[in-house]
Amino acid sequence: MSTFGSHFRVTTYGESHCASVGCIVDGVPPGMALSEADVQVQLSRRRPGQSNLTTPRDEKDAVKIQAGVEKGVTLGSPLSMLVRNEDQRPHDYSDDTLDLYPRPSHADWTYLDKYGVKSSSGGGRSSARETIGRVAAxxxxxxxxxxxxxxxIVAFVSSVGKVHIPRYPGEQLAGDESANAAVGAGSSSKLVDNYIDTTGLTEEEAEEPLSLEFRQLLATITRQDVDKTDIRCPHPVAAERMRQRILLAKSNNDSIGGSVTCVIRKVPSGLGEPCFDKLEAKLAHAMLSIPATKAFEIGSGFRGTEVPGSRHNDRFVAKHDGTLGTATNWSGGIQGGISNGEEIYFRIGFKSPATISQNQSTATYSGKDGTLATRGRHDPCVVPRAVPIVESMAALAIMDALLAQDARTMAASRLNAGPVLALPNSMHLPSKLKTRQDHLSGS
Incomplete structure (x- = not known):
């Protein structure tokens, strides 16, 4: 459906080339100062036409708050926000061939098969234009x-095609002088691949799921760091290599995919609703609902499947602020489906955009072989513009989980003896190891 969340409920509306797109948000806490400028920042980072790496569609994506705010303060009632489509071109999709052919890897056929009717232009609800409502909310x-x-919440581009930010111990971006020497002169992979050299590393260091440098990046990166380049990658060498890879795809009237990494810091512990609404499951739901997504991994991800449990387990330690934490956080800040107070980090894979300006051999709706010539404006790679969408969906998932936990905490507080006070003494936390939630609330 078009609604996400249980306590912080977001319903989006609109198609790619209709009059407007937007959202209605129910569950906004009352009394919070809110202006259109607060929302516009992320919409401006998402909008098309930002550089020659994105679609040339010229949309300012100016948001208008329609309801739910009075005198700059949220009322607690449903919040309605609208963005008008100013540069819609449905005629780009009026060619008779598009009525005959479902576009390869698009939703034309599945929407028609499901509903018996489909939007005639731009992918309709399956278009990335729909994400405007998500970003506003x-x-x-x-x-x-x-x-x-x-x-x-900070997201950044971590790969385009085969060009990756170095993530693993010993990994270097191929094309750097040290990596060139290792792979050998004339190697065809040196401009596009990453090279892993475990020479000089201990066995334990070589098997760590993530390098110390990448973990430090997750701990310190800011949006200012991310937005220094139009590719939204904080690694200068990788950013330029990624940029060239996108321009190569664009020059060939083709496209290329990539990945976005996101880190969420200072998340209260205790968020997540086992068993079916575990926090990582809600985050996966949020991320895989974004158009063009094909993969999701959290914490050590697939790399963690290659490491023995004796090295992968996150041992607990007392933090300097008196809270209980973990020494390594390979779990990505979530254990048993519940946030543990550590940083939450995950990565999302985006496929190469399906719309390309090439003739493609395919079949008509009736099954006859033919050739489709696609027109319209499109991104040669979606990941630079996907960054604020990922951040926004992360915020929605955390917000919904937080309000659910707040409801439980408030219900428990109304009892003479809350559930923790009723536990045997042996099950109490040591007084010096307060929970993250107690620490944040100052109790």
Whole structure:
């Protein structure tokens, strides 16, 4: 359906080339200062036409708050936000051939098969244009999370095609001088691949799921760091290599995919609803609902499947602020489906955009072989513009989980003896190891 969340409920509306797109958000806490400028920041980072790496569609994506705010303060009633489509071109999709052919890897056929009717232009609800409502709602959720808990959400491009930010111990970006020497002169892989050299590393270091350098990046990266380049990659060498890879695809009227990594810092512990609404499951749901996504991994991800449990287990330690934490956080901040107070980090894979300006051999709706010539404007790679969408969906997932936990905490507080006070003494936390939630609330 078109609604996400149980406590912070977001419903989006609109198609790629209709009059407007937007959202209605139910569950916004009352009394929070909110203006259109608060929302516009993320919409401007998402909008098309930002550089020659994106679609040339010229949309300002100016948001208008229609309801739910009075005198700059949220009322607690449903919040309605609207963005008008100013540069829609449905005539780009009026060619008779598009009525005959479902576009390869698009949703034309599945929408028609499901509903018996489909939008005639631009992918309709399956278009990335739909994500405007998500980003607007996510900006509201993020403002509350930041002001109430200090939560920080930062996403960045971590790969384009075969060009990756170095993530693993010993990994270097091929094309650097040291990596060139290792792979050998004349290697065809040196401009596009990453090279892993475990020479000089201990066995334990070589098997760590993530390098120390990448973990430090997750701990310190800011949106200012991310937005220094139009590719939104914080690694200068990788960023330029990624940029050239996208331009190569564009020059060939082709496309290329990539990945986005996201880190969420200062998340309160205790969020997540086992068994079917585990926090990582809700995050996966949020991320895989974004158009063009094909993969999701959290924490050590697939790399963690290659490491023995004796090295992968996150041992607990007392943090300097008196809270209980983990020494390594290979779990990605979630254990048993519940946030543990550590940084939450994950990676999302985006496929190469399906719309390319090439003639493609395919079949008509009736099954006859033919050739489709695609027109219209499109991104040669979606990941630079996907960054604020990922951040927004992360905010929506965390916000929904937080409000669910707040409801439980408030219900428990109304009892003479809350569930923790009723536990045997042997099951109490040591007084010096307060939970993250106690620490944030100052109790």
């Amino acid at each position: 996510g900006a509201v959720a993020e403002k509350y999370l930041r002001e109430a808990f200090g939560v920080e």
